[in-house]
Amino acid sequence: MLSAARLSTHRLKAFPCSRFFSAHTRPRPTDSESIVPYLRAKYDERLAQHAMLARRSGASILSLDAENLNHLPPTDLNSSTVARIQSDIEEMFGFGSTSPKDVFINNELDLARVETYGFDYDYTLANYTDQLSYTIYEMLRNILVDHFHYPKVLKNLQFDSNFAIRGLHFDIKNGWLMKIDNFANIQLSTVHVGREPIKDTNDVIEQHRGVHISPDYLQKNMYQLNDLFSIPQACLLSDVLQYFKDSNAEYVKDLKFHPRYLADDVQRASNILHQWSSLENRGIGGQLHQTVLSDMSKFLTKDSAIVEYLQGLRSKGKKTFLLTNSSFQYIDQGMKYLTSSPDWRDLFDWVIVSARKPEFYRTERPFRRTSEPTWNLVNKFEPGEVYEGGNLKDFSKYSGCSGSKVLYFGDHVFSDLIDPAQQQGWKTGAIIRELSSEIYTRNTPDYRHTLSWLLRLERLLNEAQAIDNGRHVPGLDKLLDSWRGERRQIREQLKRVFNKAFGSVFRTHHNPTFFANKIRKFADIYTSSVENMRNYPIDYCFYPDRSYLPHERSIETLVDSGRVHQERMLK
Template sequence: MELAKMRILDLQFSVEHDPEMHILLLQLFEQKYALNKNYGSPRRTRDSAFNSIKLLKVTWYELVPSIMSNMLNPDAIFSNNEMSLSDIEIYGFDYDYTLVFYSKHLHTLIFNAARDLLVNEHRYPAEIRKYDYDPNFAIRGLHYDVHRALLMKIDAFHYIQLGTVYRGLSVVPDEEVIAMYDGSHVPLEQMSDFYGKSSQGNTMKQFMDIFSLPEMTLLSCVNEHFLKNNIDYEPVHLYKDVKDSIRDVHIKGIMYRAIEADIEKYICYAEQTRAVLAKLADHGKKMFLITNSPSSFVDKGMKFIVGKDWRDLFDVVIVQADKPNFFNDKRRPFRKVNERGVLLWDKIHKLQKGQIYKQGNLYEFLKLTGWRGSKVLYFGDHIYSDLADLTLKHGWRTGAIIPELRSEIKIMNTESYIQTMTWLQTLTGLLEHMQVHRDSDSQMILEEWKKERKDMREMNRNFFNAQFGSLFRTDENPTYFLRRLSRFADIYMASLSCLLNYELDYTFYPRRTPLQHELPPWSDQLCTGGEVRCLFVVLFHPLMRKDRRETFPCQSEETISYSLEEGKNNLFLICKRRERERMLYSEGKRN
C-alpha cells in the first residue's frame, strides 16, 4: 500500500495539479485497495461490495468536476456570436412557435388532416388511415431523398449518419446505404438548396421547421404501407402529394379553424410570452411582428395570450408576409387590413402602431421604419425562412427558438448520459493510443473495444430519439441542422421565456471552443496532464459500468504499482489482464 501511495505522490499533473486532487486520489486508492484486499472473503457480503463501489463512484465524480458538477441550464440563452442586449432597441418576432407555443395535439391534428386529404383528394388507399401520428418517430433537421424515398440524418460535412436512414418505418442496412450513395457522403449538388428545399438539381429536402414533424411521419407511414403491400409507386409523386396535403391543411384553414375553435387545447405557455412582452414594453423597447399566418388567426391567438389590447404593444404588425420571399422581393407593397379583416386599397406612406398590414417586403419596411442593422433583434423558429436572410443581407441580430433544446439539456444532465459519454470518450482515446499494438491478443481486445464503442454510440443515440438521436449531433460531428443554426443565429434558446432570466443590458459571450489543432491527441488527454484518467480506465472499468450488476475482482497491489510506475506504456497490458481476471471470475461463478 505504501508503494502505491508513493507512486501517486510522484505523479506529475499539469493544469489539474492541486492539493485537493492529491488527497482525493489517495483516498481513492485506499478505498480501492481495501476493496481488493477484502474481495472474496467469506465475511464480505454482496451488499458491502456494492457499498464500496458506490463510494468509488462518488470519489470518481469528485475527480471529474468539469463533467459532473457543471450542469447545463435548460432555461439559459446560448450564444454563437457576442451580443449585448444594451445595443438592442427594437425586438421583432415570428408568431408560430415563437410568440405562441402549441400543445402536442397540434401535430396529431395536422397529421390526421393531411392523411385524410391524401385519401379524399389524391385518391390514396383508405388503408393508410390505420396509421396514427407517432410523436417519437422523427426529429427536426432530417433530410429526405425525394427520389429514393429515404429519410436520414446528415452531419455538418454532408455525411450520412449510418443507422439513421429509414425507408418507410424501417431502418436501411448500412451496407445498402453505402452501395446506394457510393459511401456515406452526399455531394453538394445533391443537397437541398439555401432554404432547405428540394429544387431543380437537388435530390434532398431538409425539414427545418417544427410543423414538418407530422409531414416526415406521414411520408414514412405512406411509404411503409406501399412497401408492405408491394404497391409500385413513384417516390417523387408521393413526396409532392404529401407536401401539398400538409400545405393545404394550412392554406385551406383546417388548422386555423381547429385552433380557433378550441384555443385552450392547442395554445400553451401564454403567461410566459405575456411576461416577456411586458418586460420589453416596460423598458421602452419597440416591438414588431412579422408572420406568415393570417390576420384573424393571429388576432385570436394574441388576444388569448396578451389580451384585447395586444396590438398596443407592437409598433408594427405584418401578417401573411410570405417569408422568406418577404425578405427578398422588393415589388410587393403593404396592404392595410381593417377591423373586419377586409383589405384596403390605400397607398401606405407610414406603418402605424395598432394597425395590421398584409404582405409587403422588408425593403419597404426598412424605408418606412428606419430600423436597420444591429440595433434590431428578430426571433424565429425557422432557421432559413426567419433568420438566414436577415443576418446575411441586412445585418440584423437574430435569435433562434429551439424548443427541443430544453429536453435535450435535461437528458445531458442525467447521470446515465454523463457516465455513457465519459466512458465513450475514454474508449475512443484508448483506441487511438493502443492501435499500434499488432499482436493477436491486442488486436482481439481492440476489436472488442470497437464493438463496445459502437454499442455505446447506439446507447447515446437512444437517450434522445431511438431512430435519429440528437437534433444537434451525429455520433461525433455537429448535425447539418446545428451547422446552419450556428451560422444564422447570434443566440438560441428553448423559448422566449428564457429572456426573463436576463437583464436587458446583459452581454452574451460565446464560449471559446478549442479547434482540433489546439487540443492534445486523445492519448495525451488520457495519460498526460494528470494520469488520473488513464488510471480510471484501468481501475474502474467495469466497476463504473451501470449496465453490469456483478462485482468483478480488481487488479492487485502489484498491478496498481506497475500501472503507476510505467504509466501509459503498460496500460494495454493491464487492460488485457483485467479481461483475463474477469473471464476467470465468470468461470468461477459458473463452477
C-alpha cells in the same frame, strides 16, 4: 521533434484529466509481447473507476451490465482520491447540470445595443400543445385519401409522436428518411425505409460512394423537414411508404410506386392545410387554422410570462414588432386568447402578417394594409395599422430599424433567421422547444456517466493505436476490434435515450447535426422559449465560450483551467 507515438503520449499526459488516471498507472512496457496485457489491465482499471463513480451517483453505464463488471479489479481509492477523480471528471466532461431555461450563445450579443425586438408567431410567441401534431397528421392523411385518391385503408394510420424528430432529410429518390451531420455525412444507423431501419446500409454507401451526400444531390433529391410542423409530415411519409412497401414484396426491384410522388403529394397536402380553400374562410387561413380557432384551449397554451416580457421591453423604451406568415384574423384571435386581452396590439409598435417569409427578405413586394381600403399605397408605417406582405428593405426604411440594433426571434432557421442575419446584419435568436427535453436527458446521471466512459474508451483507442507505431503488436488488432465494437454499442445507447430511431435533434454521434449547424451559424443565441429572456437584464451581454480548433484544445484548456501558468508555457 516528437515521434507520432511520443506525441500521442504527450497529448494524453497534457490532458486536464491526467490526474484521474494516475492512481494505478503502470509503467508502459517496451517489449511487444507485454503491450496487449498492459492495455487490457489499463482498460479494466479505468472501467472499474468509472463504474465505481457511477454507483456512487446512483447511476449506471448504459452499455454495461453486472456481468461486464464482475471481472474488474477492486478499486482501493481513498476519499480524497475519489474527490479528486470526481472533480477531474466534471472538468473533463462538463458535468455541471444545464438548465432548460438557459439561453445559449453562439455569437457575442450585447443587449444594451439592441433597440428593437422582433418575434415570429407560431412556436415562438404561440406555444402549441402536442395535440396539434396529431391533428396535422390526421388532416394530411385525410387529404391524401379524399383528394389525391390514396387507398382508403390509409385512414387507419395513426400519428406516432415518438418516431420522428425535427431536422431529418427525406431522400425523394430512394424513400430514405435519415439524419445527416454538419458535413452532410449520413448517420447510417438512422436511415429508415418506411418505419424500419434499412436492412443493408451498404445500399446507402453504394449510392453515395461513401456516407457523404454531394451538394448537388442534397439540393435536388433531399427534402429537409425543419420545423415542428414537419414532424407529423415525416411520420406520415414513413407510414405511407411502409404501407406500399408491405403491399408490394417486390418494392425495391419493381418501383410501381415512386417515393417522389409521395413527397410531392404530402407537400401539396400541407399547402392545402395552410391556405384558404373557400371565400368564406379566406381571411382566416386553411383548414388547420380554422381547426385551431375552433377550440383554442385544445391547441394553444397560455403563458403570462410572454406578456410580461413584452411589456417589460416596452417599459424600458425598446421597440417591438410581430412578423409572421399567418393571416391577421388568425393572429388576432390567437393573440387575444394568449394574452387574455383584446388590446394585444399595444404590445407591438408594428404588426406584419402574411409576410411570406423567406420571400419577405428576398423580394420587393410592397406592403398593404389589412384594413380598408386595402389598395391605398403604403409608403410609411402609421400608428395602429396592421400590414401584410411587404419586404425587408421597406420594413427597415419605414420603421427605421436595421442592422445589429434589431434582435429577431423565430423557430425556423431557413424562413426566419438566415436572410435577415445575412442581408441586414440583424441579431437573431432561435426558439427550439426540443431543448427542454434534451437537456433533461443530458442531465441524467446515466447519460453523463455513460458519455464519460465513451470518451475515456476513445482515448484508450487513440493510445493503443499510437503504441503500435508500425511494430505489429501481437493481439493488438483483436483488442482494437473489441474496443471499437464496444464504442459502437455505447454510441447506439446514447442515441436511443433521445429517440430510438433517430437520436438527438442536435447531434449525430460526434458531430452537430445539419440542423444544429444551421442554428450555430445563423442564430446568435438560442433557447427553449422566449420567456427565458426574462432571466437576463436588459443590458446583459452574452459572451460565447472560446471555440478551440483541434490543435489548440489541449494546451489552451490547461491554460484556461489555471493548471499551467502562461509564464511557464512561454519558456
